Amino acid sequence: MNYDFREIEAKWQKYWAENETFKASNNSDKPKFYALSMFPYPSGAGLHVGHPLGYIATDIYSRYKRHKGFNVLHPMGYDSFGLPAEQYAIQTGQHPAITTENNINRYREQLDQLGFSFDWSREVRTSDPKYYKWTQWIFIQLFNAWYNKKKDKAESIETLIAIFEKEGNASVEAACDDDTPSFGAADWNAYSEKEKQKILLKYRLTYLADTEVNWCPALGTVLANDEIVNGVSERGGHPVIRKKMTQWSMRITAYAQRLLDGLDKIDWPQPLKDSQTNWIGRSEGASVTFNVLPPTPSGGGGANARLTGDSSMIGILLDRAKEMRKNPTSAEDKLWQALRRKNLDVKFRRQHPVYKYIVDFICLEKKLIIEVDGEIHDYQLDKDAQRTLELEQKKGFTVIRFTNDEVISNLEAVIKKIEDVLSSLSTGEGWGGDNNDHPHQIEVFTTRPDTIFGVSFMTLAPEHELVSKITTPQQKAAVDAYVEATAKRSERDRMADVKTISGVFTGAYAEHPFTKEPIPIWIGDYVLASYGTGAVMAVPCGDQRDYDFAKHFNIDIPNIFEGVDISEEAFADKENTIIANSDFLNGLTCKEAMKKAISELEKIGHGKGKVNYRLRDAVFSRQRYWGEPFPVYYVDGMPQMIDEKYLPLELPEVEKYLPTETGEPPLGNATVWAWDTNKNEVVTNDLIDNKTVFPLELNTMPGWAGSSQYFNRYMDPHNDEAIFSPEAINYWQDVDLYIGGSEHATGHLLYSRFWQKFMFDMGYVPKDEFAQKLINQGMITGTSAFVYRELDSNKVYSKGLISGKNVVPIHADVSLVNASDELDVEAFKEWQPEYKDAEFILEDGKYIVGREVEKMSKSKYNVVNPDAICEEYGADSLRLYEMFLGPLEQSKPWNTAGITGVHSFLKKLWKLYANVSDKEPTADNLKTLHKTIKKVEEDIENFSFNTSVSTFMICVNELTSQKCTSKAILEPLAILVSPYAPHIAEELWERLGNTGSISVAPFPKFDSTYLVERSKEYPISFNGKMRFKLELPLDMGKDEIEAAVLAHEKTQAQLGGRTPKKVIVVPGKIVNIVG
């Protein structure tokens, strides 16, 4: 009786389907186990051999768990909304629902022939209205929720409204928009309904906002960051530009910290956790507020002229001022000390740039300048007079002058005079003081508050809102040109070109929060508007980019690190570094200085410790047809949710699947797409009166919407009353094992965790992480085959003959090549008729192809289809071979040739059962069986499926040579094999006389007594190298072993007369002789 896999596999696939063998029950005395494979997008190309890898692994584990007595949930479904079906619809007019249905049917056929133990009764399809009803439902729940930071969880929006009504929003700590105004209870209650709605949108977990989005004109849609690769769309490689649009967003940032913390308690691969950690991008530091120094108040140079220093020469001025501050004359120093001691109610600065001069002392509030003159030369006198005139007449300052002598000999009189003048002057227009009445402030985020005294300039992103407000007239042209140039450059250019340093000075200055020194404000495109506050305090000595920028524009690079050379590059090391030249931070380590700097900033109200995240809120609108419609209509421009009881809101029919001529999303083509609030149904657009009939949302949801809770829906997939019943979710709890590709690391797997946490907060699910363990299966790559055609001739050379010849490799279809890399030349000629007349130069009578591992792709002719393999070798062979290829998580090349190995294993296995007897098993039989049980069980638990396949081979080889026919051995062996090769296992099980499916037979129990050995073949090594083996009893003691080994003739031969220095004996393991 031959192993007729075709008949066997068809028979059992039919049996499983008819008997619903794998249907999971939502209540059982057995412990539960939920094993899940990521559901596929049903693409038109069907499955290739790479796709089932993860499914097979999940299936093996599911079947194993059934043998182990678990109630196993192992479902499958389809992520059936998506762009390809829509693109196809655009090209052909075929409705995406039809294409999708066809593809699903094809997928189902392919999956069925592989013998998976899916519970198909629970199948879900994200594009099915019965399914997306609940996607819409979750959207509504998110809309009706806000994030309470005090409780660190999401709550119903009702609780927020209640607070607003009672006390306004002063005490509310919520994840909300940055521009949320503050208001009291009275304000709130006085707001109109629309105003209230506007405010609430700033708090809701899904909200409408004008967002700068990645717009892809070619696809007519917005793309998420993870849908863009290298600045072009992942699909199609079309250019992407930045554009402002009103979009639905998901406030995932509210969950940033919890998404980070949750990673610690789930067993997911480290690289995946790392990329999520990276993506969330937490950094600790401080936010620091810099006041922007005001413009000069007087006329003359124009209202916006800057107080401090002429922009065209500020670099030189600042350098000189610094220099002069360091080297004051004795008179200057004396007066400076006195002014500081005197507590004059006003603040003086010294060596300060004003207009095109540097003045000795200045009080900005009073517009008073004090100059101390040294020996006066004639030429100097003229200049000073002109300077005084300019400053007094044109700039509105009061200038008083003293000589060095006056200051040194009669300081008190000098101070008296200054006090008199001060009291006579009115305070200026609210500039220069320390009060917080500056018209503009720049907030920055820094991870290095300890370097605050190293700040020598600030840089704003060109898109920063303050840029237009603070730029001086002199600099306006340059700044405008720069901003425009940056906007034109695509993200791609900006990214590609990181080496070019560019930027423009705005002409404006900020004031250092501690030293009160003016700091020039620049703009530069190395600062990103989308990260932090879009502004940085530049510390060139500590940050390489700041350093490069400073070097390029000749900006001062103060060194604030003790004993560190910064003449060549910035110094970024935080460990063992001592801060210097930093006032109260001097002598502290970076760590200490950070704390100190933050507390000092907090004292003067200029900053606070802050945690910043890279994670942005997720844009949730897509300008597509083939996606979930939003359950939203608009009244007076404000979004309204359709009541849950009228869901699902089904996708409307459209004539065309492209965006409308006016640039609206494809749903803009629908003629029946308006909401009647009386009838609570969709009606024709003609009826829109904005009284009872309103327009519906035209965007649809993104791809990840349908996949963010599907794993929970499987628990109760036909429930029309709820997304799932409390009983179902409380029984199944969460996914125990989730297997899928790593490409979903920062997409599906992050969004799903976010929604799960939200569902948890709202009390819908009992676990705030949906999958305890996750495994990323590796990619299966193709092994391409090449023939080599000589250039300018019609000759095609075999691989061994190409050296020295000018040949081009040409892909040959892998199905035309046999296991020995020989090409079927005739078949090749038939496949590519252009080579019909080509001369194939053979070696040893064969044409040998070249081989190379590449990604599986149609264009490389290396795609291997599982259908053909099932036909030739059977599903069990395919399943075994996919596992046998290598470790699950590793990427590995496919080579169909190797499948003969596992196929002949199955044939040998089959033969073993030809004459089953009731004979008592021998000790050898039992030993073989039990070591197999042990190894296979360990392997499955460790997801090391490749090694258990070889264990099976060893087992069958051994039992065959033992001529084992004993049922007591062969019956448990069938169960061991069953998770891997279920069809043959079922058949053998039945032939052994069992009725019913093998799938619930208990897993054989390992008994270690069968493995006990009497003796051991000791490896005898010399200096760690094994030289020969010696069989010795296991109960032999250390000394006896040593004696026995040393007495052996081979030992003596090895030693060659030398006496060993040392003999290491590890009983039961090894003997090592050193000498």
Place this chain on the structure above:
RNA sequence: GCCUUGGUGGCGGAACUGGUAGACGCGCUGGAUUCAAAAUCCAGUUCCUUCGGGAGUGAGGGUUCGAUUCCCUCCCAAGGUACCA
């Protein structure tokens, strides 16, 4: 650049907490069976070798009686990420 994972025969890959490197399979070589082929079975297959043996897990060093395994430095490959302040 940074983070992560890897690097073992012609190929895919084994090797538990440091203890016989190359299990298992493919391919290859030889043989049996056959009119022949397929299939099947048997033997061999890391490299070098003067057939005694010697070398060997990306490279170099270290710890150890003993290192694919632990430590240090470097090289290479794959995946993720990036003017992230």
